[in-house]
Amino acid sequence: xxxxxxxxxxxxxxxxxxxxxxxxxxxxxxxxxxxxxxxxxxxxxxxxxxxxxxxxxxxxxxxxxxxxxxxxxxxxxxxxxxxxxxxxxxxxxxxxxxxxxxxxxxxxxxxxxxxxxxxxxxxxxxxxxxxxxxxxxxxxxxxxxxxxxxxxxxxxxxxxxxxxxxxxxxxxxxxxxxxxxxxxxxxxxxxxxxxxxxxxxxxxxxxxxxxxxxxxxxxxxxxxxxxxxxxxxxxxxxxxxxxxxxxxxxxxxxxxxxxxxxxxxxxxxxxxxxxxxxxxxxxxxxxxxxxxxxxxxxxxxxxxxxxxxxxxxxxxxxxxxxxxxxxxxxxxxxxxxxxxxxxxxxxxxxxxxxxxxxxxxxx
Amino acid sequence: xxxxxxxxxxxxxxxxxxxxxxxxxxxxxxxxxxxxxxxxxxxxxxxxxxxxxxxxxxxxxxxxxxxxxxxxxxxxxxxxxxxxxxxxxxxxxxxxxxxxxxxxxxxxxxxxxxxxxxxxxxxxxxxxxxxxxxxxxxxxxxxxxxxxxxxxxxxxxxxxxxxxxxxxxxxxxxxxxxxxxxxxxxxxxxxxxxxxxxxxxxxxxxxxxxxxxxxxxxxxxxxxxxxxxxxxxxxxxxxxxxxxxxxxxxxxxxxxxxxxxxxxxxxxxxxxxxxxxxxxxxxxxxxxxxxxxxxxxxxxxxxxxxxxxxxxxxxxxxxxxxxxxxxxxxxxxxxxxxxxxxxxxxxxxxxxxxxxxxxxxxx
Numbered sequence: 001x002x003x004x005x006x007x008x009x010x011x012x013x014x015x016x017x018x019x020x021x022x023x024x025x026x027x028x029x030x031x032x033x034x035x036x037x038x039x040x041x042x043x044x045x046x047x048x049x050x051x052x053x054x055x056x057x058x059x060x061x062x063x064x065x066x067x068x069x070x071x072x073x074x075x076x077x078x079x080x081x082x083x084x085x086x087x088x089x090x091x092x093x094x095x096x097x098x099x100x101x102x103x104x105x106x107x108x109x110x111x112x113x114x115x116x117x118x119x120x121x122x123x124x125x126x127x128x129x130x131x132x133x134x135x136x137x138x139x140x141x142x143x144x145x146x147x148x149x150x151x152x153x154x155x156x157x158x159x160x161x162x163x164x165x166x167x168x169x170x171x172x173x174x175x176x177x178x179x180x181x182x183x184x185x186x187x188x189x190x191x192x193x194x195x196x197x198x199x200x201x202x203x204x205x206x207x208x209x210x211x212x213x214x215x216x217x218x219x220x221x222x223x224x225x226x227x228x229x230x231x232x233x234x235x236x237x238x239x240x241x242x243x244x245x246x247x248x249x250x251x252x253x254x255x256x257x258x259x260x261x262x263x264x265x266x267x268x269x270x271x272x273x274x275x276x277x278x279x280x281x282x283x284x285x286x287x288x289x290x291x292x293x294x295x296x297x298x299x300x301x302x303x304x305x306x307x308x309x310x311x312x313x314x315x316x317x318x319x320x321x322x323x324x325x326x327x328x329x330x331x332x333x334x335x336x337x338x339x340x341x342x343x344x345x346x347x348x349x350x351x352x353x354x355x356x357x358x359x360x361x362x363x
Numbered sequence: 364x365x366x367x368x369x370x371x372x373x374x375x376x377x378x379x380x381x382x383x384x385x386x387x388x389x390x391x392x393x394x395x396x397x398x399x400x401x402x403x404x405x406x407x408x409x410x411x412x413x414x415x416x417x418x419x420x421x422x423x424x425x426x427x428x429x430x431x432x433x434x435x436x437x438x439x440x441x442x443x444x445x446x447x448x449x450x451x452x453x454x455x456x457x458x459x460x461x462x463x464x465x466x467x468x469x470x471x472x473x474x475x476x477x478x479x480x481x482x483x484x485x486x487x488x489x490x491x492x493x494x495x496x497x498x499x500x501x502x503x504x505x506x507x508x509x510x511x512x513x514x515x516x517x518x519x520x521x522x523x524x525x526x527x528x529x530x531x532x533x534x535x536x537x538x539x540x541x542x543x544x545x546x547x548x549x550x551x552x553x554x555x556x557x558x559x560x561x562x563x564x565x566x567x568x569x570x571x572x573x574x575x576x577x578x579x580x581x582x583x584x585x586x587x588x589x590x591x592x593x594x595x596x597x598x599x600x601x602x603x604x605x606x607x608x609x610x611x612x613x614x615x616x617x618x619x620x621x622x623x624x625x626x627x628x629x630x631x632x633x634x635x636x637x638x639x640x641x642x643x644x645x646x647x648x649x650x651x652x653x654x655x656x657x658x659x660x661x662x663x664x665x666x667x668x669x670x671x672x673x674x675x676x677x678x679x680x681x682x683x684x685x686x687x688x689x690x691x692x693x694x695x696x697x698x699x700x701x702x703x704x705x706x707x708x709x710x711x712x713x714x715x716x717x718x719x720x721x722x723x724x725x726x
Contacts, residue, residue, distance in 0.1 A: 004396035008403045011607055016390065019398050023389035026382045033367035033687060035382050037566045037612070040371045040688055073436035073568060074589050077603035081587030111585055198604055203400045205436060205568045205606025222474055222585055224444030226437050240440035241561055243568025243606065244374055249400070324396060325403055 004322035005347035009151055009300060009329070009338040010178065010199035018252040018342075036248040041241050049244075050236070053251030060257055061180075063210055064187050070209040070229060071237040071247055075196035076101065076177045078227070079207060080108035083173055083194065085223040087143050087215060088113035094141040094170070098157075099126040099150030100331060101175060106145070112220065116141065126153040129295040132161035141170045143191060149179035149297055151199070152329045154289070154336070156297035160189040171215055179299045180208065181257060182341055183267045191215055200299070200340045202250030205243050257341065266341050273339050273348040274298040280352040286310075286359040304334035307362075311335075314358055321354050323347075367685035368710035372514055372663060372692070372701040373541065373562035381615040399611045404604055412607075413599070416614030423620055424543075426573055427550050433572040433592060434600040434610055438559035439464065439540045441590070442570060443471035446536055446557065448586040450506050450578060451476035457504040457533070461520075462489040462513030463694060464538060469508070475583065479504065489516040492658040495524035504533045506554060512542035512660055514562070515692045517652070517699070519660035523552040534578060542662045543571065544620060545704055546630045554578055563662070563703045565613030568606050620704065629704050636702050636711045637661040643715040649673075649722040667697035670725075674698075677721055684717050686710075 006013040029036050032045045039046040054069055063069060074082070083105075084093060093113050095106035097120040109115040116138045119130040137144065148157040156179060163172050171191020180195040192211045198204035209229065216230040225231050226240045260266060278296060281287045281303050289296070289303045305311055314335070318326050328334040339348055369376040392399050395408045402409040417432055426432060437445070446468075447456060456476050458469035460483040472478040479501045482493040500507065511520040519542060526535050534554020543558040555574045561567035572592065579593040588594050589603045623629060641659060644650045644666050652659070652666045668674055677698070681689050691697040702711055 003390065006397050006401055008397075008401065008406070011400060011402060011404060011604065013401050014398065019389045019400070023386040026386035026389075027366065027379065033685065034369050034371075035377065037374060037382070038369055038371065038376050039374055041374060041567065043371070043688065073438075073441070073606075075436075075603045078436070078587060078589040081589065085587075108588055111587075196604060198607075203606070203608045204404065204604045205609055224441060224448075224474075225471055226441040226444065240438045241374065241559060241567045243436075243566070243609070244561075245566045245609070246568055246606070322396065325406065 004324050005343065005350055006324045007337040007339065007343070007351070008325035009336060010196070011204045012199050012338055012340050013342045014202075015253065015256045015342045018249065018256050021252055022249055037245045039244065041238055041244050046244055049248050049251060053247055053254060056251065056254035056258065060254055060263055061185060062187070066213050067187065067210050068213055068216070068233045070211065070232045071242050072207040072209055072227070072232060073205060073243055074227075075198070075204070075207055076175055076194065077104065079175070079194040079209070080105045081111065082223075082227045083143075083145070083192065084109040084112040085227065086219045086229045087171070087173070087192065088220070089142050089218055090220060092116055092138050092141045094118040094137050094144045096130065096135060096144070096146045097121065098129055098147055098155055099153035101150055101152070101177075102145065102147040105147065105175065109145070113142065118144065125290065126150065126155060127290045127295070128292045129155055129157060132166055135166070137166065137168050141168070143171050143173045144168065145173045145175070147175040149176065149299055151178040151300050151338075152302075152332060154291050154297045154300045154302040155295045156299065158294070160186050162189055171212065179297070181263060181266065182270050182299055184263055197246065197250055199338070202253050203246040206246035206250060269345065270298045270339070270341070273343065273345055274301065276348050276352055277301050277337060277339065280355050284355065284359055286362065287355060299340055300336060300338050302328055302332060302334060302336045310362060317358055318354060321350070323351055323354055367687050368706065368713055369687045370700045370702065370706070370714070371688035372699060373559070374567045375562050375701055375703050376705045377565070378616065378619045378705045381612065381619050384615055385612055400608045402607065404601055404607050409607055412611050412614060416610055416617060419614065419617035419621065423617055423626055424548060424573075425550070429576050430550065430573050431576055431579065431596045433574065433595045434605050435570040435572055435590070435595060436568060436606055437590075438561070438567070438570055439538055439557065440467065442538070442557040442572070443468045444474065445590045446506075446508070446555065447472040447475040448590065449582045449592045450534070450536070450555065451583070452505050452581055453583060455479055455501050455504045457481040457498075457500050457507045459493065459498060459507070459509045460484065461492055461510055461518055462516035464513055464515070464540075465508065465510040468510065468538065472508070476505065481507065488653065489513065489518060490653045490658070491655045492518055492520060495529055498529070500529065500531050504531070506534050506536045507531065508536045508538070510538040512539065512662055514541040514663050514701075515695060517654050517660045517663045517665040518658045519662065521657070523549050525552055534575065542660070544626060544629065545633050545662055547626055560609065560613055562701070565616050566609040569609035569613060632708065633661045633702070633704070636706065636708055637664065639715055640664050640700060640702065640711050643718050647718065647722055649725065650718060662703055663699060663701050665691055665695060665697060665699045673725060680721055681717060684713070686714055686717055
């Protein structure tokens with residue numbers, strides 16, 4: 001089935017095979033006589049789906065057994081409050097501000113604790129990343145927050161910091177919403193990772209939290225029960241009714257990822273896609289990307305036309321070539337191509353061909 | 364298409380036509396080249412879906428213009444915290460405890476305010492409803508909470524209380540999760556209504572909040588931004604990424620409800636279904652329902668076999684007759700038939716026929 005290539009930053013393109021399976025099973029799952037949307041979350045059918053999804057995710061992301069996997073709701077913006085409600089103990093937390101998302105995380109945390117800015121790349125327009133050695137960490141933060149891929153600014157942390165080596169015993173919290181499952185995670189350096197599902201995992205409305213067991217049970221008394229990590233963990237993510245259909249679709253994505261060869265194969269493909277696109281941008285006279293080469297995101301590629309008067313023509317031409325949702329985020333302007341796992345190499349090749357054609361016709 | 368009849372209390376049966384349309388549009392919505400799951404929530408395609416869903420819901424439930432409709436996440440259990448975070452001002456709130464759900468609401472609210480028990484039907488096993496004239500309201504509560512249909516206990520408030528007539532100026536908050544859209548709501552008596560979607564509106568993971576505008580803007584400073592009603596309202600439910608696919612499916616349900624003749628037609632059908640089922644139970648020697656006749660829920664019908672040793676045989680026989688998910692909630696035992704909007708009259712007729720057959724074979 002030929003579909004346009006959709007470069008939306010999220011909610012984003014899904015694997016065609018996943019959508020086909022979800023459609024085929026919509027009225028009846030595996031002979032149960034019920035669609036997944038119609039199943040009690042406490043019934044044996046959904047229990048099977050849940051268990052398989054959990055075990056596939058643990059296997060795919062190599063999540064160690066001493067981490068709990070939680071399926072929650074509210075996305076990254078809700079987690080900006082939920083993390084300090086659970087981990088800050090009302091004390092200090094440190095924030096590495098590398099773009100719009102970590103900025104929002106720090107601001108929201110101020111409701112619950114003293115949020116300390118350990119670094120901020122605003123001076124470079126968030127086109128660089130500060131090396132961990134330059135971070136100004138507080139003496140005993142409850143945790144250190146890092147957005148490991150900034151969707152809007154297009155910067156990505158390619159090696160997670162080793163806080164212990166920096167003399168900091170605090171757990172590292174990463175917001176990996178926009179690059180989860182695109183590459184391996186070094187769990188030895190992570191205390192908690194969270195991400196909205198709507199970029200690389202599945203439908204909007206599902207939030208993934210992976211948390212080290214020893215960090216459970218420290219929530220502030222004002223933490224809503226439905227967002228208390230220990231309550232969620234103790235109830236296998238079923239304290240409140242979970243977003244069952246979204247979990248099921250994410251599970252289909254996990255099965256699809258396994259068929260593709262798992263995260264290592266995806267990472268290789270993501271490197272190939274990103275290299276192709278950045279090379280085309282760097283080798284052109286018309287387009288440019290502002291991010292320092294070592295900090296560039298493999299998932300979100302913002303770029304600009306040197307002549308901004310061509311923006312509308314560029315986007316209209318793209319649409320006519322079946323290349324959708326390339327307009328940049330309103331806060332930075334220009335263009336953005338999000339090339340998540342579900343974007344095939346052919347999509348990036350088609351985009352590069354269009355970039356070159358458009359440039360030629362305007363030369 | 365013949366499907367079994369599914370009496371799950373939620374997530375629950377969906378209209379077959381809705382599931383068929385969702386399946387048909389899964390890979391491409393209205394020629395957009397994108398499935399709904401793949402659309403940016405800020406794009407024009409999803410904007411159309413959102414606007415239509417909102418306007419259909421307002422029309423269906425006759426929601427006055429001075430109420431805001433919010434699409435949120437976390438279900439009823441999250442709202443148990445979110446309501447007092449937004450409305451209690453840290454002061455007093457009154458709770459009418461008529462079953463498991465209102466009990467949980469009161470308990471959670473104690474984190475944020477002084478929760479006062481205005482009435483409690485525990486002495487009757489929550490099989491009755493206290494008349495509003497007997498409620499012990501506090502002098503100036505920030506709001507009065509009432510669960511207008513208790514899913515587990517099977518009691519339903521058939522006329523909302525007029526708090527003003529009771530000398531109380533506080534807004535009435537109703538948890539209408541399990542009977543929303545099954546009957547008309549007297550909005551002149553309501554300040555705020557909330558409900559998880561997974562019983563009568565659509566997929567789990569979507570929460571509907573309908574709130575009078577003058578109640579916005581009073582949230583406690585510790586309220587997470589993503590759950591601050593004013594923030595959600597000011598951002599048309601897109602402060603955080605909304606559960607887009609669930610909103611779309613709920614929108615299909617609203618279109619289906621309009622085709623059925625709207626809420627008045629559904630209410631007539633729900634009365635017919637409930638009357639048929641309660642009559643069969645009351646007229647039998649084997650089955651009984653404990654709820655006072657004036658308080659019985661049209662949506663959730665718990666019943667018991669006088670010989671509990673027959674429970675397993677009853678459930679196995681039901682399954683073999685394509686009657687699914689009839690086991691009662693673990694906290695009360697017995698059986699429960701949830702007969703939401705999407706359960707056709709034929710489903711209740713089939714259940715009644717089975718009830719009678721099973722009783723005959725055991726006589």
